[in-house]
Amino acid sequence: MTALLSLSQIKKNYGAVEALQGVDLELNKGEILALVGDNGAGKSTLIKILSGVIAPTSGAITLEGQTVSFSSPRSSTEHGITTVYQDLALCENLDVVGNLFLGHEELAKKIRFPRILSSFKMQRMAIDLLASLSINLPSIRSRVEQLSGGQRQAVAIARALSLNPQIILLDEPTAALGAAQRRDLLGLMSTLKKRDIGVIFITHNLNEVLQVSDRVVVLRQGKNISSAPTSEITEASLVAVITGISNELSTKKLVEN
């Protein structure tokens, strides 16, 4: 089976600094891949490359066997990759509907110019989208600044999903959340999995990694050190690889060796 997304030998240099020194990675449909590593391991750089914010120095990105390159955030989105940034990247002054459709507003079809917003249709679509994700908000017309942290997070994820992505990148999605909101979010991730969406998520919380991910990839100093199915990983083996004590995640393989 061809992987949904595959990266080979991705390198990124910032001047003399090698942020990524050749990363290989594969993601399948309906797979939740946890990307872990210490600060400065290159996780965020990798996410930025995939979301089209920065271009890699060298290396190839393949989507379902096709080699692609992203010139801008928009081109990454057009290839079916959406990102939920750590800072959420929402416009607080706009309402929920405005944020959900920002950059891809529904337009009235009868008049081509000026491009008139089809705001009633967007409201209807927003209600359906949020309901399908079991997200409850006080009102879709409330400004995002009036929402709680968890609600904002939900809006950001719903926004990413409104683009019908094949792949969704979550950059530390639970960092700012309380316990209940965190549980809701992890539930939402299994909804994504059921829809055959590939999820890459970055987190520092190892419990979450073991709880929801299917597979774990550890980055260290710009290289992918090890990758293993989550079922074969223990917290101890994960910590050992992240900190550099060991280079093998899978306890099964460790035993074999």
Place this chain on the structure above:
Amino acid sequence: MARESSFTSRRIRLPGSIQELVPAVGALIAIVTVMTIINHKFLLPSNITNLLLQQAEPATLAIGLVMILLLGEIDLSVGAVSGFCAGIMASLSVRHGVNPIISIALAISAGAFVGLFQSLWVVLFEIPAFIVTLAGLIAWQGGLFAVLGSQGTIGLTDPKIEFLTQAFLSNFVAWIFFTVLVFGFCLSRAISYIKSKKLEISGPSLRVVISQSIIFTLIVLIFLLYFQRDRGFPVSFFIALSLAIWLHLISKYTRFGRNVYAIGGSSEAARRAGVPVKRIRVQVFMIATACAGLAGILGSSRLSAVGSGQGGGTLLLNAIAAVVIGGTSLFGGRGHIWSALIGTLIIGAISNGMDLLALASPVKYGVTASVLLAAVTFDSISRKRSSKKTT
């Protein structure tokens, strides 16, 4: 079901865009009331008509500035640009014998071109608009001197140019405008009622839609009859009003307008969402300077001349003050086009009322300054309060 309970709000609300006008309109009504109590002549149709004639120029300037402020930017050059454009119009029509209508069109295009030039510096070299437009302020003042030449002043005598500020809408035109306005408003409310019912989203009830339409019709009718008691509605302010209606529709109902608000809220979020931030910045700066050109033409038409002081003095700062007093945030992303007209009328009413009382200038400036400070404080506090709700 959870869906219904969580998405239908029971709170009584004015339709979105009207609600945010409340503080500024309240302030305007309060000031008009106070002025009328002090001197009953203030509210005479002849005086209010004069007020509108005086305020058409700053109002038009302020309308363009609202777009800039919504974007979270500032344009200090618009006053000087208005003078420069008025100079171009005067020079073309008087000295070079160009048809006045063509002169006006060329002058407004020159304004848009200035905006294009300045905003390209802002987006390509990433220099703050504050500095680029400050340079523009100085440069276009110089531009006005260059256009005027050694004589210093150009008198405007063409009836087509004087028409702009010395004419009033005939009853016939006024009634047509009234009909279009009322029909447009009622239609938009009806569409919003029908669409929200059809798509099963929360919308206004039939009773609300009908009462809104009746109230709107009555208000417009009262204004129409009021101005017809004197000379009629001034053409110059009618131009400003039409411009405001047009930009209001653009800012609230088009993708361009939505993107302007989005950039004002967070330009980085807008950029990552694929909004063409640079292109929209350029377009907004062009709209503002084109409005400035129109403002300059209205101003020079009122004075029947263009002198070296055109577009200078307190014009720019009063226009910025008006926009903020009218309820548009200096911090970007919050506000509405109407703040330009409401704010200009507030400043104009204070000034006009003080003149009727024959109060000294220091009092006038002091009151205007206090109102501005109050408006900015209100803006800052309400901003803090709305973001505090999140915790």
